[in-house]
Amino acid sequence: MLRVENIVKSFDDFTAVNGAQLTVADGALVAVIGPNGAGKTTLFNLIIGLFKPDRGKITFDDKDITGLPPYEICRRGIARAFQIANIFPRLSVFENVQVAVFAQQRQSRNFLQPAHTLARAETNAILESAGLQHKARHIASxxxxxxxxxLEIAIALGSQPRLLILDEPTAGMSPEETATTMSLVKQLAQTRGITILFCEHDMDIVFSVAQSIMVMRHGQTIIQGTPEQVRQNRQVQEAYLGGADA
Ligand SMILES: Nc1ncnc2c1ncn2[C@@H]1O[C@H](COP(=O)(O)OP(=O)(O)O)[C@@H](O)[C@H]1O
Ligand SMILES: [Mg+2]
Structure with a gap:
């Protein structure tokens, strides 16, 4: 579904992503791991079009999306939930999701359909699949x-993505919240058929949830494979899993 080939991105004289490779199969749960500063967030920002790569190629559904602007990449079915909160704090949970659903419907649905009814139904469906329906009236903040x-994940679902990118979805969460969030992520993949690409520093989560793991270091891909293949890889063991900067 998604293929990233030899992607390079520099900031001034620092190369944050230096030839990384990534493949995401349709319907898969794929994790990117690597020490702080490895280039994971930059890689995600390249995929969603926030940054333009200096070199390399990104294809989605076999179509070249390299360097397209974020709205165009979103329109093609890729959405992300930011590492940093991206919600309207003074709106309710329901309104936050509804805004995203409206934005999507304005692009894709015809004007004769009752937009409010559709948006309401879709918003409720998203809140339900995110387990937020009983908090729909709460103020987001x-x-x-x-x-x-x-809620950020629910907002991302408003654009009806086929590929959802999550940058450290459990950062700052309690163990209980982490478990809830990861089971939600798995459920989204299973019940809504959404392909998920995420990065996460908790190795227990990564190895229990991901079907494929890509390991990054210094902007490069060390390996991508099944959890077992990654665990067995000598370079990964030395450079990352047992490394001082892991
Ligand atoms: N906008 C930017 N300007 C300059 N340097 C950046 C920018 N974004 C990221 N970097 C640098 O690129 C490197 C990779 O960062 P990042 O992609 O955030 O890594 P990770 O998400 O794996 O921790 C870091 O050294 C970071 O300081
Ligand atoms: Mg990051």
């Missing part, structure tokens, strides 16, 4: 940190 992060 009053939610716990964990629920705010889940």
């Amino acid at each position: 009053a939610l716990s940190h964990g629920d705010q992060r889940i």
Whole structure:
């Protein structure tokens, strides 16, 4: 579904992503791991079009999307939930998701359909699949940190993505919130058929959830493979899993 080939991105004289490779199969749960500063967030920003690569190629559904602007990449079915909160704090949970659903419907649906009814139904469906339906009327800023992060995922679902990119979805969460969030992520993949690409520093989560793991270091890909292949890889063991900067 998604293929990243030899992608390079420099900031001034520092090369944050230096030839990384990534393949994401349709319907898969794929994790990117690597020490802080390895280039994971930059890689995600390249995929969603926030940065233009200096070199390399990104294809989605076998079509070249390299260097396209973010709205065009979103329109093609890729959405992301930011590492940093991206919600409207003074709107309710329902309104936050509805805004995203409206934005999508304005692009794709015809004008004769009753937009409010459709948006309401879709918003409720998303809130339900995110487990937020009983908090629909709560003001977003009053939610716990964990629920705010889940709301970001719900907002991302408003654009009806086929590929959802999550940058450290459980960062700052309690163990309980982490478990809830990861089971939600798995459920989204299974019940809504969404392909998920995420990065995460908790190795227990990565190795229990991901079907494919890509390991990054210094902007490069060390290996991508099944959890077992990655665990067995000598270079990964030395450079990352047992490394001082892991
Ligand atoms: N906008 C930017 N300007 C300059 N340097 C950046 C920028 N974004 C990221 N970097 C640098 O690129 C490197 C990779 O960062 P990042 O992609 O955030 O890594 P990760 O998400 O794996 O921790 C870091 O050294 C970071 O300081
Ligand atoms: Mg990061």
